[in-house]
Amino acid sequence: MGDKHENVGHRERLRERFMRAEFSCFSQHEIVELMLTFSIPRRDVKRTAKILLKTFGSIAGIFDAEIGELEQIKGIGRATAISIKMIRAVNSLYLQEKFSSGTDIDSAEKAIALWRQRMSGLKVEVVEVAHMSSELRLMEDGIERLEEGTVASAVIYPRKIVESAMRRNSAAIMLCHNHTSGSADPSDCDERNTRALKTTLQHLDIALVDHIIISPIGAFSFRENGLL
Numbered sequence: 001m002g003d004k005h006e007n008v009g010h011r012e013r014l015r016e017r018f019m020r021a022e023f024s025c026f027s028q029h030e031i032v033e034l035m036l037t038f039s040i041p042r043r044d045v046k047r048t049a050k051i052l053l054k055t056f057g058s059i060a061g062i063f064d065a066e067i068g069e070l071e072q073i074k075g076i077g078r079a080t081a082i083s084i085k086m087i088r089a090v091n092s093l094y095l096q097e098k099f100s101s102g103t104d105i106d107s108a109e110k111a112i113a114l115w116r117q118r119m120s121g122l123k124v125e126v127v128e129v130a131h132m133s134s135e136l137r138l139m140e141d142g143i144e145r146l147e148e149g150t151v152a153s154a155v156i157y158p159r160k161i162v163e164s165a166m167r168r169n170s171a172a173i174m175l176c177h178n179h180t181s182g183s184a185d186p187s188d189c190d191e192r193n194t195r196a197l198k199t200t201l202q203h204l205d206i207a208l209v210d211h212i213i214i215s216p217i218g219a220f221s222f223r224e225n226g227l228l
Contacts, residue, residue, distance in 0.1 A: 010044075011037045029053055032062065039083040040075070048075035060216060063088040064121035092117055106136045108221035111174055111212050118143070119178040119214045125154035127177045129161055134171035136209060144168075147177075154178075156190070158197040165206050172207035176214065184215035186222070194222055 014034045023031055032049035040048075051073055056062045062070075062084060070081035095117035105111050111130075119126065127147035131139045144164060147154045154177055165173050175197070177190075186194070190213070198208045211222040222228045 010046075028059055031059060035084070035087065036080065039080040043075070045075070048073065052076070058216065060116075060120055064216075103138045104136055105130060105132065105138055105174060105209075108210060108212070108224045111176070111210055112214070112219040112221070115176045115178075115212055115214050116219065119176070122178055123180060125149045125178055125180055127154050127156055127175070129164060130174040130176070131165065131168045131170040132172040132174065132209065136172060139168065139170065142168075156193040156197075158193055158200055161197055162200050162204070162206075165201065166204065170206060172209050173201070174209045174212065176212040179213060179215040182215060182217070184213045184218040184220040186211075186213055186220060186227070191227060194227065198228060 011034075014030060014037070017025065018034060026034075029046065029049045032052055033045050036045040036049060052062050052070075053059070055073060056065050056069075065084075067078070067081045067085055070076050070084060071078060095113060105114065114130075115128070118128070126145055126149065128143055128145045131142045131144065133139060146160055146164060147157070149155060156175070156177065161173070161175065175194070190211075194208075194211045201208050208228060209223070210228060213220040
């Protein structure tokens with residue numbers, strides 16, 4: 001009886017902490033714990049949360065896992081696996097609505113949120129460009145995928161990006177590509193291509209606002225790191 005009451009109290013404390021400050025003071029396993037409490041109503045889920053994180057590497061990894069992979073974890077039934085995937089899908093819809101045409105993408109934080117939603121879970125590297133107005137508002141159907149590569153690489157062709165910007169009559173663009181594993185840090189080739197692209201666009205009076213790299217463990221902004 002004592003363990004049951006302690007478990008209920010722990011769940012309530014997690015929920016109260018979330019109500020006060022959302023996830024600002026949560027550890028990763030506590031975030032996963034809180035999520036699990038809504039589909040696993042009575043059992044202690046702390047150990048299950050830690051196993052999920054150990055197995056899939058991160059919260060993003062948990063959301064990107066297939067339902068069958070989640071069900072292989074002890075304590076995760078089909079209803080809980082579906083619940084996890086549903087939370088990811090709802091978040092995806094939220095971001096799609098938030099970053100519809102006319103939305104300002106005027107910070108690295110907004111750009112990273114946008115492309116995390118678009119590129120999370122991809123098995124190959126891709127290159128995308130956001131076409132924007134001079135006020136840095138996303139144009140209608142403003143995100144274009146220009147390249148789809150392999151697990152290890154996707155080539156950034158400055159000429160193709162420039163042609164796309166001119167065809168769309170963009171006042172500004174933002175570039176993004178993903179790394180399917182490892183660090184989000186740019187390669188020497190990424191830096192060379194970005195410099196070449198910026199120079200070419202300047203001659204056409206088109207601003208290169210940023211180049212974002214997304215990886216499973218992080219994100220990198222060229223502008224925030226002084227490379228633009």
